[in-house]
Amino acid sequence: MLSLADVLELPVVRRALPEVVVGDAALDRQIRWAHVIEMPDPDDLLKGGELVLTTGLGPAGDPVHQTAWTRSLVDQGVAALAVELGSTWRDVPPAVVAGCARAGVPVIAFHRPVRFIEITEAVHAAVINAQYALLARGEEIHRRFTELILRGRGVPEILAELCAAVKSPVVLEDAGGSLVYYVSGPPGDDLALSAWADVHRAEARGETAEGVLCADVRLLDSSWGRVMALSLEHRLDDFDRVAIERAALAVAIDLLTQQHDEQLRARSRGAFLSELADGRVEEADARRRAEALGFPGTGRGALLPLVAAWRRPAYTRGRSEGADGISWTRLSGDLRGALASTGLAVLLGPRDVDLLVLLALGSRDYDEALVEHVAHLFHGALDRHGLGPADAALAVGGPADTWAAAGQGLRRVRRSAGAATALDVRRWYDARRPGVTDLLHELRDTPELEAFVAEQLGPLLGDGTPRGRVLLDTLEAYLAAGGRKAEAARALHLERQSLYLRLRRIEEALGVSLEDEDVVLGLHLAVRARRFRRGART
Known part of the structure; x- marks a missing residue:
């Protein structure tokens, strides 16, 4: 757009001998239009951003009227006021100057008569020319970004082009405010990163950051992050804003092109593996579909x-995302690459809250060292995203010689992985043989299991006091220790006599003897079932 300083340099304005009466520091104000006002009541005549021209006929009179007239202009968002002296006023009245000064509106005095029509024509032409130039430059930078994308270039090249265009450091950050990539340009890395940190500090205080232009990078109707330009050695203007917006669009296209392709492939693999686990794919069809999905595992x-x-219930109820909204779909590329480094063929895809995987063992036999290596690679890939075994449970089944057997294995391992979400954290869980854990997990939402837990532990569950909570924890530790009191006391950090006292209270509350094997078995099942009901995904 056109600034007030630009207007003052127009030949027709210079001929009027303009003087800045007040507002020297605001000459960068943007002028959207020029408008002549000579009416005593200027209400509802402006839209904001105008240069108002007057000879003073409208506000002529007493200071009270002049103050009200000026306030009306200010309230409508006037950008600047220009007064031709001589015909009405010899000087701009103090009431007008004061009213504009309070609002930061510049006042210009013309010391030579001028035809206002010539000024409005010149200003309007300059505004339109500036808008056209802005549009043309925007189209040019958009064309350059498009060419980069078509040549297979990505975010680094787009940001480098943007940095050169706006002559300022540029930053790409994700939705959480973490740095993804930046190009500092001549100011250097230290100044650029310091300015970027200043933006976040200002926003953390609830303030609008100065010297920065931002544009959202939007993917699939959600904000992926922001592109920023940081004003250090170059003042950012409207062209820079357009360039940043076009760069954000180019970045989104690049990210979408890469991620959408991988996500579509990942979802296709996940859908196939899920159908395989459900027994809905014939052997021959399974082989062909796997090969079409890029899995050279046949033979x-x-x-x-x-x-x-x-693992965490808050992340998994009805969602396909894990910690901080990270989904298996987003992680599938990294995880597939990590597992492929074993030299084994990998077929991997997300389905609901699970990640389903098949590895072709080739000439290798199943052994624990191989599984340990696979688990190490899997969690190493998660670690690069700030995740670990405490966020996801990995279950591993036994080898299968046919696609049908592999589907059955996936179905069984999927149950075991769900059950493992409520178990103590380990790097991987052996799912070759279904156990009580799997059964309890499958039954976790049934009224029969709920009734069984209530019958076994009712008095302790219904207590609702800290004492009841302590007794439940004690019973759980005792059963986990296999009835070995010394081990249970160590786990609870208790003296043995204190443990004995608690166990007697448990027996009294439940009306049972902990020396009875059937009682202990029932309590153990109830305690473990309760863990699934409160801790496993639902």
């Missing part, structure tokens, strides 16, 4: 099923 040995499940 390359047994298939090893693995399933990963988000």
